[in-house]
Amino acid sequence: MTSKAAAAISALQQALTAEQAASYGYGVVGAHLPAGSAAAAAAYADWVAHLQAGDQLTEMISARGGQPAAAAVAYELPFPVTSAATAQRLAATMEDRVAAAYLVVVALPAAGLRSYGAQQVRAAALRAQSWRGSTEAFPGMSAGALRR
Amino acid sequence: MRDETRLGDARPGALAGPSRRVVLAAASAALPVLLTACKGVQALGTPPPPPRDIRVLRAAITAEELMVARYAAAATRLSASPGGLLAAVRAVQAEHSAHLGQLRSALIEPTGAPTPSAPRAPAISAGTGVTGVLGALEQAEQDASRRLLGQLDGLPAPLAQLFASVAASEATHVPFLQRAQAAAS
Numbered sequence: 347m348t349s350k351a352a353a354a355i356s357a358l359q360q361a362l363t364a365e366q367a368a369s370y371g372y373g374v375v376g377a378h379l380p381a382g383s384a385a386a387a388a389a390y391a392d393w394v395a396h397l398q399a400g401d402q403l404t405e406m407i408s409a410r411g412g413q414p415a416a417a418a419v420a421y422e423l424p425f426p427v428t429s430a431a432t433a434q435r436l437a438a439t440m441e442d443r444v445a446a447a448y449l450v451v452v453a454l455p456a457a458g459l460r461s462y463g464a465q466q467v468r469a470a471a472l473r474a475q476s477w478r479g480s481t482e483a484f485p486g487m488s489a490g491a492l493r494r
Numbered sequence: 495m496r497d498e499t500r501l502g503d504a505r506p507g508a509l510a511g512p513s514r515r516v517v518l519a520a521a522s523a524a525l526p527v528l529l530t531a532c533k534g535v536q537a538l539g540t541p542p543p544p545p546r547d548i549r550v551l552r553a554a555i556t557a558e559e560l561m562v563a564r565y566a567a568a569a570t571r572l573s574a575s576p577g578g579l580l581a582a583v584r585a586v587q588a589e590h591s592a593h594l595g596q597l598r599s600a601l602i603e604p605t606g607a608p609t610p611s612a613p614r615a616p617a618i619s620a621g622t623g624v625t626g627v628l629g630a631l632e633q634a635e636q637d638a639s640r641r642l643l644g645q646l647d648g649l650p651a652p653l654a655q656l657f658a659s660v661a662a663s664e665a666t667h668v669p670f671l672q673r674a675q676a677a678a679s
Contacts, residue, residue, distance in 0.1 A: 445659075445662065449655045449658060449659065452646070452651075452654050452655050452658045453651035453652075453654065453655055454651075455651070457646075457647040457648075460646050460647065460654060461643070461646060461647075463658065464643050464646055464654075464657075464658035464661065464662075465643070467658050467659065467661075467662045468639070468643070468658075468661060468662040468665050470662075471662035471663065471665065471666050472662075472665060472666055472669065474666075475666040475669060475670060476669065479673070480585070480670070481585070481586065481589060481663060481666045481667060481670045482589075482663060482666070483588075483589040483592040483593065483663055484592070484593075484596070484656075484659045484660070484663060485659055485662040485663055485666070486655075486658075486659050486662070487655065487656070487659045491652075491655075492596055493595075493596060493599035493600075
């Protein structure tokens with residue numbers, strides 16, 4: 347395996363890990379939203395989007411000779427989720443992390459992967475905006491990556 | 495035993511850090527000076543065009559300057575609108591200013607290089623209503639996001655990441671403005 351292929355698999359694996367975590371997290375989110383509400387429907391739609399993205403990443407990793415990592419059985423939440431408000435905050439936080447993971451894919455030199463990563467950063471940012479109700483200047487980028 | 499993992503533990507190890515600043519010195523601008531010193535003016539040919547990544551970055555900076563100017567004009571036009579709507583426009587304008595700052599910091603021009611004047615936003619006619627003003631901003635945001643996403647190929651990785659992040663941010667401005675307008679009406 348070439349170093350480029352290994353780098354691609356590593357980046358895709360990071361994105362897959364983030365997608366798997368988000369898929370788990372949306373189960374928590376949905377459980378704290380009123381049944382039948384628009385927010386619950388949005389959580390379901392976003393959960394499906396993450397499942398599909400995970401499947402796609404699994405295929406992409408396998409196609410490159412990699413071994414996709416299995417999802418964990420459970421994930422530690424970044425903060426207690428006890429209400430609809432904290433559930434929505436969790437959704438936005440997960441989307442931020444998904445965007446960050448896909449920015450690693452954007453760093454790859456292959457045009458197709460770079461474009462794919464950028465589209466996914468955009469999708470995650472849009473979902474984060476819908477949960478948060480506000481926008482971010484630099485979705486997915488850490489403060490340390492930005493010039494002061 | 496449960497296999498427990500911290501949620502979202504995928505840390506983006508390849509993210510550009512401050513030590514990996516994109517240094518895009520516009521060396522081509524300095525080349526004629528060096529040649530002049532060595533062989534005289536007659537030896538000069540046409541300066542080579544700047545590399546593609548520099549041209550793309552300069553274009554992105556110009557586009558972002560135009561976006562800041564658009565929002566400034568829109569804020570003036572909407573100054574009498576409900577407070578929430580104006581606040582939303584100003585919030586987005588602040589993000590565009592932040593985009594502009596990051597893009598500019600990625601470009602190092604040689605000392606003495608001419609600084610192009612900032613572009614002027616298209617005038618908003620007095621008869622344009624709130625819907626028209628916001629619709630124009632939303633269209634500009636969509637165009638800008640699409641343009642940035644179409645320019646990623648061949649860019650240095652840190653610059654590609656910055657472009658992708660800015661493109662994502664600009665895409666989110668559309669539903670944000672729509673929500674602000676709905677709340678104000």
